[in-house]
Amino acid sequence: MTSTSPQPQALQRMDTTPALVACDIDGTLVRTGHPVNQPVRAAASRVRAAGHHLVLATGRSLVGALPVAVQLGLDDTWLVTSNGAITAHLVEGYYEITKQHLVDAETAIRIALAEAPVVRIAAEIVGDGYRVSTPFPDHELNGRQRPAGDLREFWTNPTPRLALRGHAAYQLVPSLRAAGLTAIATTLDWVDVTAPGISKATALEEIRTHLGVEDHNTVAIGDSENDVEMLDWAACGIAMAHAPAFVIAAADRTTGTIDDDGAASALLSLLA
Known part of the structure; x- marks a missing residue:
């Protein structure tokens, strides 16, 4: 697909046919660390008022995604978090986790420490925060941080996602992928690790099927490497202009x- 492709025919019917519109959060709906601004809130409200399903699909943890859903005024909506490892349904301020994919934390951590002994480790505790090997700066993780007494705590407590933080952590990606894990370097010094075959797209496809939305009536908006699969999955993938070239190409x-x-x-x- 290219950025100059004509708009799919399905989009001409979106004002009358319910569509699934998946939006990344950081770098797409908000600047990291900032609230949702008024133009985005207003646009999201209009999409919802037109009868479409607005789904947040993010690399954030569930704890990090929920405040954005509240700021957008979303209710009876779906959240895809942790790069697709968690799917939750939010209704009247309460959420239900409908799908959770656990990662093989022991394998991932042993690979990471063998290649980068000083790497910091964070394991998501769904709905709460993270279990950490060493404290992370407050702005880097959503929710509470719980220090791990020893490494075994990371694999005796199931988790959907690990974050590996350290100098040139991106170099861990080939080894992690060779072990069958899903590994995405969000920056040169940060790698997210989830279960095999998991992405925002896999979770969104299950939601689309559940909602009965036609596959030609799907839209995704994103800006980063972890958005590539969902941009390709959607009938209309929309990249932010500041996204890397390979994301725009998808x-x-x-x-x-x-x-x-x-x-x-x-x-x-x-809606035009």
């Missing part, structure tokens, strides 16, 4: 940057 078209409220423009374009 999309059907682009919208503005985060500074231009590109996500708001993309959402409103679906």
Whole structure:
């Protein structure tokens, strides 16, 4: 797919046919560490009012995604978190975890420590925070941090996702993938690890089927490596203009940057 592809025919019917619109959070709906702004809130409200399903699909933990859902005024909605490892249904301020994929933490950690002995480890505790080998800066993890007494705590307590933090941590990705794990370097010094074959796209496809949305009536908006699969999955993948070239190449078209409220423009374009 290319950014110059014509808009799919399905999008011309989105004002009358329920669609599934999946949105990344950081770098798409919000600047990391900032609340959702008014243009994005207004655009999301209009999409919802038109009868479409707005789903948050994020690398954040569930604890990190919930405040954004609240800021957007979302209710009776679906959340895909931890890069697809967790699917939750949010209704009237309460959530139910409907799907959880656990990662082989012992294998991942042994590989990481063999290649990078000083790497920091964080294992997500769903709905609470993270179990950590060494404290992370507060802004890097959502929720509480619980220090692990020893490494065995990481694999005796099931987790859907590990975060590995350290100098040139991206170099761990080939070994982790060779072991069958899903590994994504979100920065040069940070790698997220989840179960094999897990992505935002796999979770979104299950939600689409559950909701009965036609596969040609799906949209995804994102800006990062962990969005590539969902941009390819959607009938219309929309990349933020500031996204890396390979992310833009995976999309059907682009919208503005985060500074231009590109996500708001993309959402409103679906109603035109």
